[in-house]
Amino acid sequence: MKYGIFSYDENKIQFNVGDNVQSLAAKQYMPRVDTYINRERLADYHGEKMKVIMNGWFTHNYNNWVPSEDIEPLFVSFHVNNTAAPGMLNDKGIAYLKKHQPIGCRDQFTADLLQSKGIEAYFSGCLTLTLDSYKVDDSERGDEIYIVDPLYSYPRWEKMTMDWKWFVKSILNGKLFQLGKKKKHLKKFISPDLLKSAIYINQEPPANTYNDDQKFAMAEDLLHKYAKAKLVITSRIHCALPCLAMGTPVIFVNGFDSFVDSCRFDGILELFNRIDIDAKTGAFTANFPLEGKITKDTVVKNLEKHHVLAEPLKEKCRNFINDKKN
Numbered sequence: 001m002k003y004g005i006f007s008y009d010e011n012k013i014q015f016n017v018g019d020n021v022q023s024l025a026a027k028q029y030m031p032r033v034d035t036y037i038n039r040e041r042l043a044d045y046h047g048e049k050m051k052v053i054m055n056g057w058f059t060h061n062y063n064n065w066v067p068s069e070d071i072e073p074l075f076v077s078f079h080v081n082n083t084a085a086p087g088m089l090n091d092k093g094i095a096y097l098k099k100h101q102p103i104g105c106r107d108q109f110t111a112d113l114l115q116s117k118g119i120e121a122y123f124s125g126c127l128t129l130t131l132d133s134y135k136v137d138d139s140e141r142g143d144e145i146y147i148v149d150p151l152y153s154y155p156r157w158e159k160m161t162m163d164w165k166w167f168v169k170s171i172l173n174g175k176l177f178q179l180g181k182k183k184k185h186l187k188k189f190i191s192p193d194l195l196k197s198a199i200y201i202n203q204e205p206p207a208n209t210y211n212d213d214q215k216f217a218m219a220e221d222l223l224h225k226y227a228k229a230k231l232v233i234t235s236r237i238h239c240a241l242p243c244l245a246m247g248t249p250v251i252f253v254n255g256f257d258s259f260v261d262s263c264r265f266d267g268i269l270e271l272f273n274r275i276d277i278d279a280k281t282g283a284f285t286a287n288f289p290l291e292g293k294i295t296k297d298t299v300v301k302n303l304e305k306h307h308v309l310a311e312p313l314k315e316k317c318r319n320f321i322n323d324k325k326n
Helices: 017-027 039-044 091-099 108-116 127-134 164-172 181-189 192-197 212-227 237-246 259-265 307-322
Strands: 002-007 035-038 050-053 056-058 071-074 078-080 103-105 121-123 145-148 199-201 231-234 250-254 273-277 284-286
Touching: 002 017, 017 056, 017 127, 017 212, 017 237, 035 039, 035 050, 050 307, 071 307, 078 103, 078 108, 103 108, 108 121, 127 212, 127 237, 127 307, 145 192, 181 192, 181 273, 181 284, 212 237, 231 237, 237 250
Parallel strands: 002 035, 002 050, 050 071, 056 078, 103 121, 145 199, 145 231, 231 250, 250 273
Antiparallel strands: 273 284
């Protein structure tokens, strides 16, 4: 038996280190990693039987779904995005998922979607909630406050200039003239002093720059940083969820206004101390006590709701790897 974890395609300008964080969550349960297997090309694998934990976002390449019969899958923390659902959930796709049910879903949207197709499915939460293996003793926690890709769904120059079609589209839809919106909205709930002193992290480095080993090393480095942080403020779920696992105080900034984004969060947002923002006006509410703005002295305690999801996930993954019959 072989063991694999996912690698991922890049887009034209960047890749998402959060994908590699999800693979590290799966790696914890493997006795070894024999190979990286590309999430978008699972149907192309042929060889010795290989166990793969099928967690994460699916998929850009739904024409290459379903996975090879040489892959022995465990479906937990599985997300079918609404953009891919019509292509994935054809007769062939439904039959494949029924063969491997019950399907543990990262969000309630996916669970409801699969159930509507007659597939046995349940809300499992995200496997990154089990990354407490990176947790450090509180005596190692420093004074660093990280702001990680806040409001990254807002208009960004890099995305608008990805090619000429995007640029023209951004002019026509008016997004080109909203480039200052993110900074304006952040100032509403984060103090000027903290905006100046915080350490900023971008979890979308440039494409065509790093190999897979370097990407995983980058993901490891980020987890070690977050594990020792005083506070993390982010709009990235694969920053915020690991922080819950590692006991790092985290505030999730929710400014998403499209269903493509929001369907990923159904059932997950309830786990966080959260700032919810109206993406049009910048008006915000907090679901935790907040007087004025977030400052260097703001103290939040995580809600600790994630444990009820994390412990069953750990057990399922361990049983899957240890089951010699599979």
